[in-house]
Amino acid sequence: MGKIESNITICLENSSDTVSHSPATTMMQPGSKFCPLILVLMLLGGIAHCMVINLRRNGKPVLLVSFDGFRWDYLKRGLTPTFHSISVKGGSTKFIKPPFLTSTLPSHFSLVTGLHEESHGVTGSNMYDPHLNEFFTKNNNEEKWWSQRGQEPIWITNQRQGGSSGVIEFPGMGVAYGSRLPDHQYSRLDTSRSFQDLSDKAVELFANDHKVNFVALRFNEPDKTGHLHGPHSKKMNAAIAHCDKTMKHLIMRMREKNLFGKVNIIITSDHGMASTSRKRTIFAAKYLDRTAHPYFTSENNPLLGIWPHHAEHIDPLYRALKVAPHISVYKKADIPFRYHYRMNIRIAPIVALADKGWNLVGTKYDSLKLSDQ
């Protein structure tokens, strides 16, 4: 491909684990040619703030591209000439740290709100809310779950400030925030739609409607392949190469529409991935006496929330689970501050976290979805 100008940046995960223990921050690589205004804000506050300032002051439209589950070291396999070219001729971050629970929904929502999970309230793909006394699963688009404290994603903020947004395949895009939806949204209901089709749609949004100044585009690879075949499989290498070809196609389409150089492009991801096995699974029920101390769980493997029916059962359940191997167990008040995963009613009174490469589920029934990769 041809020369790539300096208005693109790549920010991929530094965590090879399915869980990160660090707050969401970004770092730029020394010598990056990226816009200085954006560089400073990325150091201070993350990609969401960077996008807001870009839209307000720089005036250039922004295309945010997320390749789901693109582990940082996938770039080192010699399969990504387009990403490499971008990182050399555009800009790239040395690393980013995803939010604590590096799961697709909460992590992507941190990306577009600039908030930690305890603040935006999407604390997992599965949640329980004691105020609502309801459970959440990932296809729920009710505002009460996504806007617990009135927060909204950047595509809505952009529209409230006079811009126009398009959202493609992004978590939370189907939610009406204060009765507002994105001006344009596309989901891949027809799963046969190719990544090239999705790329073309993003380019069309900018080309066909000059009011559109922000588009968020998410591809579900290489996450999907990683879950099926593992991060070190041959199929993963093919998925990585496919992502690179997708980016090449996207840039080609932008050139054809005379958009390249006129739109700032940010390429990022939501989390990494670690190998695991069903044989390395901890079942919480094996350690807990549900009859003596009744409870239910919120399952976000490798994170497990324990909700006792009675507050006086927190201590005995905590002590019982504490003896289990390969996990860390916390009472809510003792969850390390640096995780920014404590100050929300949707976080369970007891939280347990599996070690890297291990699974943690409530019961054997809950383990049915586990893979051996």
Ligand SMILES: [Zn+2]
């Ligand atoms: Zn993901």
